[in-house]
Amino acid sequence: MTPTDAMSIERFSETAAAIEREVSRVIVGQHDTIRAVLICVLAGRHALLEGVPGLGKTILIRTLADALDLKFSRIQFTPDMQPADITGTDILEEDETGRRVRRFQPGPVFANLLLADEINRATPKTQSALLEAMAETTVTVAQRTYPIDAPFFVLATQNPLEMEGTYPLPEAQLDRFMFKIELRSPSVEDLKLILSRTTGVETSKADKVADGAAVVAMGRLAASVPVEEAVAEYVARVVVATHPDNATAPPSVRQYVRYGASPRGAQALLVGAKLNALLDGRDNVGYKDVDAIAAAALRHRLLLGFEGIAEAVRPDTIIADVLRAVPKGR
Numbered sequence: 001m002t003p004t005d006a007m008s009i010e011r012f013s014e015t016a017a018a019i020e021r022e023v024s025r026v027i028v029g030q031h032d033t034i035r036a037v038l039i040c041v042l043a044g045r046h047a048l049l050e051g052v053p054g055l056g057k058t059i060l061i062r063t064l065a066d067a068l069d070l071k072f073s074r075i076q077f078t079p080d081m082q083p084a085d086i087t088g089t090d091i092l093e094e095d096e097t098g099r100r101v102r103r104f105q106p107g108p109v110f111a112n113l114l115l116a117d118e119i120n121r122a123t124p125k126t127q128s129a130l131l132e133a134m135a136e137t138t139v140t141v142a143q144r145t146y147p148i149d150a151p152f153f154v155l156a157t158q159n160p161l162e163m164e165g166t167y168p169l170p171e172a173q174l175d176r177f178m179f180k181i182e183l184r185s186p187s188v189e190d191l192k193l194i195l196s197r198t199t200g201v202e203t204s205k206a207d208k209v210a211d212g213a214a215v216v217a218m219g220r221l222a223a224s225v226p227v228e229e230a231v232a233e234y235v236a237r238v239v240v241a242t243h244p245d246n247a248t249a250p251p252s253v254r255q256y257v258r259y260g261a262s263p264r265g266a267q268a269l270l271v272g273a274k275l276n277a278l279l280d281g282r283d284n285v286g287y288k289d290v291d292a293i294a295a296a297a298l299r300h301r302l303l304l305g306f307e308g309i310a311e312a313v314r315p316d317t318i319i320a321d322v323l324r325a326v327p328k329g330r
Contacts, residue, residue, distance in 0.1 A: 007214075007217040007218060007220065007221045008221075009221070009278065009281070009283055012218050012221055012278055013278070013279075013281050015209070015210050015214055015218065016038065016042070016218070016278070016279050018067075018209040018210070019038060019064075019067050019068070019209055019210055020034055020035070020038065022063075022067040022206035022207055022209055023038075023060070023063050023064055023067055023206055025204045025205075025206055026059065026063040026197075026204045026205065026206055027056055027059070027060050027063060028186065028190050028193045028194045028197065029186050029187060029190030029193070029194075030056065030060065030183065030184075033049075033060065033181055033183055034060070035276075035279060036179050036181045036293070036296050037049070037060065037061075037155065037179075037181060038064075038275075038279070039178075039179070039272050039275040039276060039279070039293065040153065040155075040178045040179050041064070041068075041113075041151075041153055041155075041215065042215060042218045042219050042222060042275055043178060043219060043222065043271050043272070044150070044151050044152070044153060044215075044216075044219050045153060045177075045178035045268070045271070046134055046153050046154040046155070046156070046176055046177045046178055047153070047154075047155050047156070047177060047178060047179045047180075047181055048119075048156050048157075048158065048169075048174070048177040048179070048180045048181065048300065049061070049155065049156065049157045049158075049181050049183060050157070050158050050159075050160050050180060050181070050182050050183070051157075051159075051160070051182060051183030051184075052159060052160070052185075053159055055183040055184075055185065055186075056183070057157040057183060058115065058117055061113075061115045061155045061157070062074075062115070063205075063206045064113070064155075064206075065113050065115070066205060066206040066207075066208065067206040067207070067208060067209055067210065068112075068113065068208065068209075068210055068211070068212075068215065069208045069210065069211040069212065070111075070112035070113045070151070070211070070212050070215070071111045071112045071113070071149075072111060072112070072113050072115070073108040073109070073110075073113070073114050073115070074108070074114075074115040074117060075108050075109075075114065075115070075116050075117065076117050076118065077116060077117060077118050077120070077121045077122040077126070078121055078122065079121060079122065079123060081122050081123075081126050082126060083125060083126050083128070083129035084107065084129075084141075085107065085108075085126070086107050086108065086109050086126065086129045086130055086133075087129050087133075087139045087140075087141055088105050088106040088107030088109070088110070088139070088141060089104075089105055089107070089141060090102045090103065090104055090105070090141065090142050091104075091105045104141060104144070104146065106146070107139075109130065109133050109139060109148065110139070110146075110148055110149075111148075111152070112149070112150075112151050112152055112153075112212055113153060113155065114152070114153070114154045114155070115155055115156075115157075116130065116154055116155070116156035116157070117156075117157050118157060118158060118159065119156040119157065119158055119169065120158045120159075120166045120167055120168065120169055121166055121167070122167065123167055124167055124170060127167070127169065127170070127173060128170075128173075130154065130173075131173050131176065133152070133154070134154055134173070134176045135176055137150070137152050150212075150216060151212055151215050151216055151219070154177075156177070171303065174300045174301070175262055175264050175265075175300075175301060176264075177300060178268045178271070178272065178297065179268065179272070179293070179296040179297055180299050180300035181296055182299075221278070222271070222274045222275045222278055223271075223274070225274045225277065225278065225283055225285060226285075227270065227273075227274065227285045228284075228285070230329060231273070231285055231286065231287060231290065232270065234287055234290060234326065234328060235266055235269045235270050235273070235290055236266060237326045237327075238266075238269065238290065238294065238298075238322055238323065238326050239260070239261045239263070239265050239266040239269065239298075240260075241253065241260075241322045241325060241326050242257065242260030242261045242265075242298065242301075242302060242318075242319075243257075243259070243260035243261075244257050244258070244260065246260075248325070248326065249322075249325075250318075250321045250322060250324070250325040251321075252313070252317070252318045252321045253318060253321070253322065255307060255308075256304055256305060256307055256308030256311070256313045256318060257302055257303070257304060257305065257308065257318060258304060258305035258308075259302075259303040260301075260302060261298050261301040261302065262301060264301075265297060265298055265301045268297040268298075269290055269293065269294060269297045269298070270285075270290075272289075272293040272296070272297055273285050273289035273290045273292075273293060274289075276289040276292050276293055277289045287328045291323055294319055294322075295315075295316045295319050295320075298315070298319050299315040299316055299319060300315075302315045302318060302319070
């Protein structure tokens with residue numbers, strides 16, 4: 001596909017189905033996770049994948065990179081990593097005349113699909129080096145700014161159990177992730193299939209089925225999908241109801257939440273709902289599309305208070321209460 005090709009809903013569905021099919025050839029039983037990651041990629045935004053070791057977070061992202069003809073880069077975050085290890089740095093080299101000149105050596109952040117593996121193992125100083133790229137798709141080194149080619153999205157992973165040697169992501173960086181996706185443990189049947197695919201001689205690998213131009217075109221189509229005013233108002237009401245000082249907030253929000261979701265959360269809800277509808281073959285966005293992606297879009301944007309942390313309240317439980325409390329329609 002070239003950038004000038006018109007993207008129809010039919011072609012969108014065919015391409016998206018091909019991507020999901022290729023990824024599912026390698027990844028077993030994680031359909032909802034694959035769908036959520038694909039929504040972020042097509043939206044040109046970032047995703048944070050969280051799960052215990054061994055659930056396939058890294059292999060899922062690598063497989064998606066195999067299915068997409070994009071420039072792929074991986075950063076393995078460690079406590080001793082420096083910002084220049086991500087952004088790149090100026091180096092001195094000799095030109096044709098023998099003079100020493102400065103040249104910028106781009107770092108691994110200059111990619112289309114960036115895997116930030118175990119992102120919470122790096123220090124806040126190093127994590128902040130990635131924040132400009134996530135927010136502005138640019139990198140500033142030595143007072144010079146360099147653009148990152150589109151499409152650009154960060155797919156990051158973190159382990160929620162091992163806290164030693166990790167640094168919690170700052171709220172500003174968390175808010176840059178469109179979705180926080182939690183991976184679940186496989187069922188018995190899924191685990192049997194995983195064993196048959198991974199303990200033999202042959203291993204599955206995804207074929208390339210789409211390129212950068214297709215990803216950009218699919219994102220543009222999603223942006224052009226109209227949304228009824230009632231659905232947009234529902235999105236706004238859901239986000240406002242996550243704030244404990246709002247009259248429409250349910251009791252669980254008032255009791256456990258310190259700060260609610262930001263306007264960027266509302267954007268993630270609406271964009272995600274559009275793509276969820278298109279991935280289901282529809283060009284009309286409904287309340288069910290908003291509800292389907294609400295947990296992924298909002299769970300990392302709710303800042304719990306002391307009582308919520310002490311009682312280990314799950315943000316997903318609070319989000320479910322919000323969805324029940326906010327009326328659909330006028």
